[in-house]
Amino acid sequence: xxxxxxxxxxxxxxxxxxxxxxxxxxxxxxxxxxxxxxxxxxxxxxxxxxxxxxxxxxxxxxxxxxxxxxxxxxxxxxxxxxxxxxxxxxxxxxxxxxxxxxxxxxxxxxxxxxxxxxxxxxxxxxxxxxxxx
Amino acid sequence: xxxxxxxxxxxxxxxxxxxxxxxxxxxxxxxxxxxxxxxxxxxxxxxxxxxxxxxxxxxxxxxxxxxxxxxxxxxxxxxxxxxxxxxxxxxxxxxxxxxxxxxxxxxxxxxxxxxxxxxxxxxxxxxxxxxxxxxxxxxxxxxxxxxxxxxxxxxxxxxxxxxxxxxxxxxxxxxxxxxxxxxxxxxxxxxxxxxxxxxxxxxxxxxxxxxxxxxxxxxxxxxxxxxxxxxxxxxxxxxxxxxxxxxxxxxxxxxxxxxxxxxxxxxxxxxxxxxxxxxxxxxxxxxxxxxxxxxxxxxxxxxxxxxxxxxxxxxxxxxxxxxxxxxxxxxxxxxxxxxxxxxxxxxxxxxxxxxxxxxxxxxxxxxxxxxxxxxxxxxxxxxxxxxxxxxxxxxxxxxxxxxxxxxxxxxxxxxxxxxxxxxxxxxxxxxxxxxxxxxxxxxxxxxxxxxxxxxxxxxxxxxxxxxxxxxxxxxxxxxxxxxxxxxxxxxxxxxxxxxxxxxxxxxxxxxxxxxxxxxxxxxxxxxxxxxxxxxxxxxxxxxxxxxxxxxxxxxxxxxxxxxxxxxxxxxxxxxxxxxxxxxxxxxxxxxxxxxxxxxxxxxxxxxxxxxxxxxxxxxxxxxxxxxxxxxxxxxxxxxxxxxxxxxxxxxxxxxxxxxxxxxxxxxxxxxxxxxxxxxxxxxxxxxxxxxxxxxxxxxxxxxxxxxxxxxxxxxxxxxxxxxxxxxxx
Numbered sequence: 001x002x003x004x005x006x007x008x009x010x011x012x013x014x015x016x017x018x019x020x021x022x023x024x025x026x027x028x029x030x031x032x033x034x035x036x037x038x039x040x041x042x043x044x045x046x047x048x049x050x051x052x053x054x055x056x057x058x059x060x061x062x063x064x065x066x067x068x069x070x071x072x073x074x075x076x077x078x079x080x081x082x083x084x085x086x087x088x089x090x091x092x093x094x095x096x097x098x099x100x101x102x103x104x105x106x107x108x109x110x111x112x113x114x115x116x117x118x119x120x121x122x123x124x125x126x127x128x129x130x131x132x133x
Numbered sequence: 134x135x136x137x138x139x140x141x142x143x144x145x146x147x148x149x150x151x152x153x154x155x156x157x158x159x160x161x162x163x164x165x166x167x168x169x170x171x172x173x174x175x176x177x178x179x180x181x182x183x184x185x186x187x188x189x190x191x192x193x194x195x196x197x198x199x200x201x202x203x204x205x206x207x208x209x210x211x212x213x214x215x216x217x218x219x220x221x222x223x224x225x226x227x228x229x230x231x232x233x234x235x236x237x238x239x240x241x242x243x244x245x246x247x248x249x250x251x252x253x254x255x256x257x258x259x260x261x262x263x264x265x266x267x268x269x270x271x272x273x274x275x276x277x278x279x280x281x282x283x284x285x286x287x288x289x290x291x292x293x294x295x296x297x298x299x300x301x302x303x304x305x306x307x308x309x310x311x312x313x314x315x316x317x318x319x320x321x322x323x324x325x326x327x328x329x330x331x332x333x334x335x336x337x338x339x340x341x342x343x344x345x346x347x348x349x350x351x352x353x354x355x356x357x358x359x360x361x362x363x364x365x366x367x368x369x370x371x372x373x374x375x376x377x378x379x380x381x382x383x384x385x386x387x388x389x390x391x392x393x394x395x396x397x398x399x400x401x402x403x404x405x406x407x408x409x410x411x412x413x414x415x416x417x418x419x420x421x422x423x424x425x426x427x428x429x430x431x432x433x434x435x436x437x438x439x440x441x442x443x444x445x446x447x448x449x450x451x452x453x454x455x456x457x458x459x460x461x462x463x464x465x466x467x468x469x470x471x472x473x474x475x476x477x478x479x480x481x482x483x484x485x486x487x488x489x490x491x492x493x494x495x496x497x498x499x500x501x502x503x504x505x506x507x508x509x510x511x512x513x514x515x516x517x518x519x520x521x522x523x524x525x526x527x528x529x530x531x532x533x534x535x536x537x538x539x540x541x542x543x544x545x546x547x548x549x550x551x552x553x554x555x556x557x558x559x560x561x562x563x564x565x566x567x568x569x570x571x572x573x574x575x576x577x578x579x580x581x582x583x584x585x586x587x588x589x590x591x592x593x594x595x596x597x598x599x600x601x602x603x604x605x606x607x608x609x610x611x612x613x614x615x616x617x618x619x620x621x622x623x624x625x626x627x628x629x630x631x632x633x634x635x636x637x638x639x640x641x642x643x644x645x646x647x648x649x650x651x652x653x654x655x656x657x658x659x660x661x662x663x664x665x666x667x668x669x670x671x672x673x674x675x676x677x678x679x680x681x682x683x684x685x686x687x688x689x690x691x692x693x694x695x696x697x698x699x700x701x702x703x704x705x706x707x708x709x710x711x712x713x714x715x716x717x718x719x720x721x722x723x724x725x726x727x728x729x730x731x732x733x734x735x736x737x738x739x740x741x742x743x744x745x746x747x748x749x750x751x752x753x754x755x756x757x758x759x760x761x762x763x764x765x766x767x768x769x770x771x772x773x774x775x776x777x778x779x780x781x782x783x784x785x786x787x788x789x790x791x792x793x794x795x796x797x798x799x800x801x802x803x804x805x806x807x808x809x810x811x812x813x814x815x816x817x818x819x820x821x822x823x824x825x826x827x828x829x830x831x832x833x834x835x836x837x838x839x840x841x842x843x844x845x846x847x848x849x850x851x852x853x854x855x856x857x858x859x860x861x862x
Binding site: 013014015016018019022026065095096097098099102117118119120 | 648651652653655656658659660662663664667672673677680681684687688
């Protein structure tokens, strides 16, 4: 039995998506994995879920550098969703950027639980699981 | 009888001898002389001939006829003509043997003349306040006349003696002097004439002139007589005038003003001590004639000053001049001279009286002042700092060349203007506020940085110092403005600021670039790490293993690509002016179009090119090629899927620049959303697999490296327009 019902990956990198799926399966992270290519696609899909009566995924792995709508723009849109619909959501920013200003900026969002520098490993996923048990 | 008759006749007394019937028996010549017109008196009746005589005489004669031996008297008589006459007479009876009266001897003196003189003397003594006194040393008495008593302010019955008399003299010098003079006179018979002070009975101090003489009998002084005159008014006036003239002497002395008097009639020139000092000669070397003065005057001034003396004497012009004199030691001194002419009733000039003083030092000081004013004026005119005298109303009263240069106006133009008119409107309020504080006396000066508008309309940046100048009464008369043109400094500052901004921007973009590079390298590296780990582990299925191998390939080439981009970016560096070549745009454009001909979907696009002929730019061939390539391939890549591509390329030269525009009808970019990111590194705006987000970043850097720029206009679904701006060749 997986820890979470749903995990959501928002990243335009195919290799990352491939690796992430394997790692999530390895640690039995979630029953279901949602994958979006950029921020726009993700916010549209999440809004869609809400309007069809679904809940939002409790964990979102968010990349920052994406075309169309990057991670920051996604965060700005996401916080517009009513609090009660998103209070169970934990967003983990997963980025290759080691620029301190990026980390600081990410932590300013209340919805962001952590900032994790790529490459992501199964150990880091287990830590997230531990925090939620 | 003849003898007695002769004696009678010659006696110096007016005598008449009358018989007992009062008929003339004889008269002396003196009688006849005194009563002229009465001739052949013998045998005539005295009362008949001399009826116009005082009655008293006849009464006395009557007494004597009746046997009285002698009667004498004197009286003042107004005769029938109304004249006042004085008579003095002595009447004697002349007896015969039987003691009966034989006749009368009458001595009748007409004292009118002497009496008048005596009265006049008394009157004059009264007016002159001259009294007299007499000391009888034998009796030890002192007599004071009425005026003497009045001078002493003692009552008429006052009885002075020698001691009280002397004690009226003021204690000290006056009393000591009179005591000594009196003692000397008594001892030696000497006389005195002195001016001393007495203290009157009422306590007033009065100046008197005391004259005294001793009367000696057998070598012994028996009497002292003298006069006593009240000279208080004269003496005090004299003392005052002495004080005044001493004061004048002191004043002229300390002011070193020489006084001279020139007797025009006698040619006698008299100098006071100061004159000798002023002319540097000793009294013994000056012979006191006009020519002596003239010889001291400087040769160049001699003729003029001599003429001025003549003009003064003739009354043509007042003597008020200056001239140089040469001292015996050769020194030249400047002398001021003023004089007036004294004339008699007929206007004949008698004397010339004047004053001289030496104004050499004053003149030197004035010369120095004039010189310093001159040099100040020189400094004003030649200063590299702009200078102006400005009226209280702000009108330029005087401006120097430097200010004119700074403002681009001529002097004549500036003098028609006020500073308000040429001050930048935004700076006027500050300036006027400070200026008013100077006018109100709250401050003497102020400094501000402000802007003037030059004649050509450009802005002159200046540093202004304004100082208020006051007149003799302490009222503000005008301002002195010093104007330092700091336009070039401001321009340099601006340039420096621009450079700083550019450097900051470059720094910032460099840091940004470093993070982007780091990000991209790391993302590929992370992928490689992850996949490698999968491959060496048993976490993945066989299918996934095949997939992973493929991805390893992709990640590796991604890493390569990133490194390649990095190289490209790093290679784009600012090119120095001398490395820029003249390039013909058309040639490069044609080459690029030729190179990418295979990429152009000819059947599904149209392209128009419209360049000015010989359009040449300054640039680096490789960069220009890369920029054109990038923009054209972008237009192809992001063309609208629903319509054929239309690309229009236009080029024109304009004002030292060459503009090249690329207008397409493609997808367009939402500039409201991405405006500032479009030329950023790794920014992509379409879900196009080929979009790497590096092309426009490099394009922008290449354009800037050549001193050019790129900008964009675009709207979503309609198309984009990229405009390049090159430096013209």
